[in-house]
Amino acid sequence: MKKLVLSLALLALFSCSGDDDQGGGSSSGCSSGQVCDAAAASDEVPIDMPAFTVGVYETVFDYASDDSPFSNGTTATFEITEDESLIVSIDGFDCVEVKNPYAKDYFTPGSNNFFYKDECLHNLAFNVSFDTSDNFNEVNVQPLVGAGFFGQFKLQ
Numbered sequence: 001m002k003k004l005v006l007s008l009a010l011l012a013l014f015s016c017s018g019d020d021d022q023g024g025g026s027s028s029g030c031s032s033g034q035v036c037d038a039a040a041a042s043d044e045v046p047i048d049m050p051a052f053t054v055g056v057y058e059t060v061f062d063y064a065s066d067d068s069p070f071s072n073g074t075t076a077t078f079e080i081t082e083d084e085s086l087i088v089s090i091d092g093f094d095c096v097e098v099k100n101p102y103a104k105d106y107f108t109p110g111s112n113n114f115f116y117k118d119e120c121l122h123n124l125a126f127n128v129s130f131d132t133s134d135n136f137n138e139v140n141v142q143p144l145v146g147a148g149f150f151g152q153f154k155l156q
Helices: 002-015
Strands: 033-037 044-046 056-065 075-080 087-091 097-099 102-104 113-118 124-130 136-143 151-155
Touching: 033 113, 044 113, 087 124, 097 113, 124 151
Parallel strands: 033 097
Antiparallel strands: 044 102, 056 075, 056 151, 075 087, 087 097, 102 113, 113 124, 124 136, 136 151
16 A cells, blocks of 8 residues: 555656646747847837737748748747747757837738847847738748848748
């Protein structure tokens, strides 16, 4: 009987570790990476993220321009958290948490394009795009300043 109680206690101890934060809607976090907290520029409008954007998106880079920092087939996880951060985990790089979403003034309101500036790790802007039905579409990779397009991450 003592062995059974001890076995159950050990089983409970090892099966209840704190590493199980991958479940429905909970943040996987970026405890090992940097936090970018860039301010909006003159052509950028700080925004509140709609609730439908919160989620974890497993993606693959499927279009790369010649000057792209990522090659086709690179995988990445993008997570939009309830506190409006974008956690970027690109294969082969440290993760980074990017704060302060904004809209570009050349997009019409309601375009479902939400920008995050990563001035800490990648020196890029991530344009997280949703379709007109509020479903995740893609993450476009763009320069921090000016026009341009390096490619896009689409759902795997």
